[in-house]
Amino acid sequence: MKKIHIYGAAALIVCLSLAGCSQASTNHQQAEATKAEQAADTNEQSQSIEVDKGLLHTEFTMPASMFKDQDMDSITADAQKSGVDEITKNADGSVTFRMPKAAHKELMKKAGKGMLQAIEDLKSGNYLAFIKDVKHNKAFSEFTFIVDQKAYKNSFDAIANFGIGAAAMSYQAIAGVAPEELKVTINIQAEGTDTIFDSIIYPDALEKMSGK
Template sequence: MIRKNLFSFLFIIALLAACSGANEDKADQDAAGKENADENSEEIEVDKGLLNVEITLPATFFEDEEDLNKTIADAEKDGIEATKNKDGSLTYKMSKKKHKEMLQEMKTEMVSTIDEMKNGEDYPSIKDITYNDSFSDFTMIVDKEAFENSFDAFATFGLGLSGMYYQLFSGVDPEGYEVKITVEDAATKETIDEVIYPDALEEMEEEEGEGEDQGHAGSHTVG
């Protein structure tokens, strides 16, 4: 539930931001349709052809049929072909130029968000954030005492999701990608914490499921 809602939200924001400024010529799009994705797949598929790039999102990324239809309509308003597959997944088709623009816009938004995290007022313990070009490795440099006595650890969540998303839409193998976030004490250079995504998401979902199970069990307890 956590991954589905946030991924869907982040993708729509990035997609619309990247495509709002330009309309691609329909002649640049390949007429061949994409085969339906495996109904058991829960991965983003990126197919880079000679002229076009196709990105397939699994059905689990959408809340319901209405959500899926709205996503299609929004994409088509911005000149991106969107096809609903029989298994409920959604395939976007765009020119390589459009795909490059989308990735650049995602990168720009990520850099802006990172700058806000380290320079804004929302995460006062964070002194700096460094990262590599593929957004697969981040180091958060923090004031240890302030960090451990605040909720600033939530910043790793945003970095992890953003990094995962950027890699997947760049075409990184969904079976092998990861984002590592190291939290480092500014004074001693000591590693305070290390978070690996998507492992952290899976752990969160497991904990969420266990909490729901315990809640159901508790509701049957007779006092």
């Protein structure tokens, strides 16, 4: 079973959005990308996004955990290529990005596409065979994993593989959710039933994994 490192997944979403990484797409993936654009537009209107007082720029802050073991120089260079014109590393390790609103809108669309691709990868069963389906809300703040319950319970590194939680936190941060308000819930549902038998909540799960 291929393991998805939790911080690597978050970095992947940052890469897909800030750096504008691209990959070949099937017709199905293109359809999912269209859904992502529509969801991003809806999310942009419905979420409370923290913006600066200027008329032309938007600011968002990503928590320090998103940059664990990451090369800040590379992240800075990639972010600037995507239109970020100011990056501030805060005392608590979090990083604030400032960019034109038009560029931020495109960033949200790319981040949405990245999230949908990550979800499709999970649903494929190539990473975690016990996952049979994945459901999520538009804000990517709540997920339901439909799983083979027996296989799930026999998987010792199941939670460690849920990189989607860290990735979703990254998406929310880009959307403007304050670091202290970031929260992602992953409900585990037994295949063929309506029974939720486990739940993983981020960032609590990250803190447990790091031994805090």
